Amino acid sequence: MKITMTSLFLVMIILLTFMITTMISKKSKMSREKNSPFECGFSSMSSARKSFSTHFFLIATLFLIFDIEISIILPMYSTKMTILKEWLLTSTTIITILIFGLIHEWKNGMLNWSK
Template identity: 30%
Template sequence: MLRPYIPVLILLVLSVAQAIGMVVLSQVLSPGRATKSKSSPYESGMTPLGNTRERFSVKFYVVAILFIVFDVETVFLLPWAVQARALGWGGFAVVGIFVFILTVGLIYEWKKGALEWD
């Protein structure tokens, strides 16, 4: 009864073993000499300039959210484009409403100045 699940169990065991093996190998093979630049919390090892708690403008986050929204729109439109003929006019109407709502949102954000980087 459990015979069909044996490949899944094997895959699970191999995945866990690979993850554990990669962690162990990275600890064993990595050089352990800590230097001042390696211990620094910055990527390039340069001394930081200014305050590290600097606040970002809200517009930065608004643009990031807008990017995600329109990226997700693309994810929804690609499967529709593949099956457009099979879905017919009903599918076209639904996607048209979807795109219209997103276009109205984009125009609103544009008029509010959310895309301006002054």
């Protein structure tokens, strides 16, 4: 297998291009804040003991509960259950339980942001 001058020249150009692009793409200014990880919207430069909003946590939990409810009901619809009454009864039961839970939280004032 013979290495020609043309192929050697091509390899040199490719390597030179790689080296130039890595030099250009490097960060020019390294700082503590840029190198620190960004976690869930919280700045890592602030105090780690800062209180977390329980209202935000509650809304996120409610979202997850209703998201799971949708992921339970939609597959039942997409698989085309043979008995329509069975599908309606199951879906209505799941939604009713979730609605009663939501009303209970609402009546206890858990959804008020003014606390």
